[in-house]
Amino acid sequence: MKYFDIPSPCYVLEEDKFKHNLDILNLVRSASKAKILLALKGYAFWRSFDIARDYLDGCCASGIYEALLAFEEFGGREVQKDICVFSPAYKDCEIDLLLPIATHIIFNSFAQWQKFKDKIKIKNKQLDSLGLCKIEVGLRVNPLYSEVEPPIYNPCIPGSRLGIVPSEFQRGLEEFGLEGIDGLHFHTHCEQNSDALKRTLEHFKKHFGDYISKMKWINFGGGHHITRIDYDVDKLICILKDFKNSYSDVDIFLEPGEAVGWQSGFLIGEVVDIIYNEMNVAILDVSAAAHMPDCLEMPYRPNVKKISINDINGDELIEEDKGIGVGKYIYRFGGPTCLAGDVIGEYSFDTPLNIGDRILFEDMMHYTIVKNNTFNGVPLPSLGTIRDEKFVLLKSFEYMDYKNRN
Numbered sequence: 001m002k003y004f005d006i007p008s009p010c011y012v013l014e015e016d017k018f019k020h021n022l023d024i025l026n027l028v029r030s031a032s033k034a035k036i037l038l039a040l041k042g043y044a045f046w047r048s049f050d051i052a053r054d055y056l057d058g059c060c061a062s063g064i065y066e067a068l069l070a071f072e073e074f075g076g077r078e079v080q081k082d083i084c085v086f087s088p089a090y091k092d093c094e095i096d097l098l099l100p101i102a103t104h105i106i107f108n109s110f111a112q113w114q115k116f117k118d119k120i121k122i123k124n125k126q127l128d129s130l131g132l133c134k135i136e137v138g139l140r141v142n143p144l145y146s147e148v149e150p151p152i153y154n155p156c157i158p159g160s161r162l163g164i165v166p167s168e169f170q171r172g173l174e175e176f177g178l179e180g181i182d183g184l185h186f187h188t189h190c191e192q193n194s195d196a197l198k199r200t201l202e203h204f205k206k207h208f209g210d211y212i213s214k215m216k217w218i219n220f221g222g223g224h225h226i227t228r229i230d231y232d233v234d235k236l237i238c239i240l241k242d243f244k245n246s247y248s249d250v251d252i253f254l255e256p257g258e259a260v261g262w263q264s265g266f267l268i269g270e271v272v273d274i275i276y277n278e279m280n281v282a283i284l285d286v287s288a289a290a291h292m293p294d295c296l297e298m299p300y301r302p303n304v305k306k307i308s309i310n311d312i313n314g315d316e317l318i319e320e321d322k323g324i325g326v327g328k329y330i331y332r333f334g335g336p337t338c339l340a341g342d343v344i345g346e347y348s349f350d351t352p353l354n355i356g357d358r359i360l361f362e363d364m365m366h367y368t369i370v371k372n373n374t375f376n377g378v379p380l381p382s383l384g385t386i387r388d389e390k391f392v393l394l395k396s397f398e399y400m401d402y403k404n405r406n
């Protein structure tokens with residue numbers, strides 16, 4: 001496979017790395033008996049779901065579009081897969097569309113549950129008469145504890161929209177009870193190791209422990225960085241088993257997004273021009289603002305490789321970035337938009353960068369494709385996969401994809 005054979009720009013899944021992630025998740029599933037759902041919010045690259053389906057129990061959806069994608073491309077109750085939906089607030093028309101496909105609906109308030117519980121009851125009678133699994137209903141709670149930084153990713157900051165706080169839970173309990181509630185859900189992690197889950201569970205139990213044994217399941221949310229090299233998988237399995245020992249009839253759900261797509265592919269772009277303004281600035285056909293928004297939002301600096309062609313034998317020469325200011329040749333990488341801050345970062349190499357070189361940004365499958373936009377009319381990168389060491393182009397975009405959105 002040659003990198004120069006890939007159209008630029010393009011997101012490329014590396015299927016062997018993707019399967020490696022899925023193997024780890026599958027190991028957690030079988031060792032702990034917890035169910036693991038794919039969170040589409042972080043990874044909706046459905047062109048790989050034929051692979052993922054064999055390893056995971058279903059999908060976690062944040063609303064009607066994600067639920068529909070899960071239903072069409074991953075499968076729902078008809079094929080024994082779960083479609084677990086959470087939204088901060090559902091509209092009537094959304095619930096109507098969710099009822100035929102969701103297996104679990106999680107509400108963010110007692111009021112929303114009350115508003116829709118009769119509709120769910122009617123749907124469940126119908127499902128029951130057909131011998132199909134009923135829709136299970138959950139409440140998202142806020143255990144008032146999260147170690148996530150920065151605050152934009154922390155669902156437990158004061159004034160958060162996400163999850164019922166303990167005092168509101170008590171009020172709801174007194175007014176409506178929990179009859180008809182099958183599960184509780186918390187989602188308070190982001191890129192965290194299993195020790196954070198252990199500490200979080202203490203807070204969850206402190207506030208909501210009295211209700212756990214009344215539930216069919218507890219959903220521990222996403223943000224578990226299970227496939228990262230230094231993640232303590234054994235500890236996670238211990239935590240899950242301990243929980244199962246204390247509450248034997250209660251199932252556990254985990255819903256990772258990032259951990260599914262973690263380090264499973266790259267974004268490749270090319271150097272279109274190199275200008276000089278106190279330093280060398282390379283202008284690429286990939287953009288931080290349009291294609292890698294977390295570079296600006298999180299913020300973080302992706303790892304890169306530079307790929308050039310050897311003039312003598314035509315081979316591809318690959319050089320890894322040497323770090324900020326370490327290599328002899330230093331470049332700032334920026335995108336093709338008019339946003340002054342569309343800067344990906346500073347990189348350095350032992351050999352000079354040339355116009356036409358390819359730049360490979362590592363770990364670009366999660367929270368990138370799903371966040372793409374056509375700001376400034378910048379073309380959307382193509383989508384491809386490396387299967388059996390061969391590149392396969394899956395989808396390219398065109399002008400009409402931009403026009404139709406405006």
Ligand SMILES: *Cc1c(COP(=O)(O)O)cnc(C)c1O
Pocket residue numbers: 039041042060086187189190191221222223224255256257258259
């Ligand atoms: C974002 C989110 C997830 C997935 O989180 P990751 O950090 O991608 O693992 C799971 N569940 C809910 C409710 C979420 O909002």
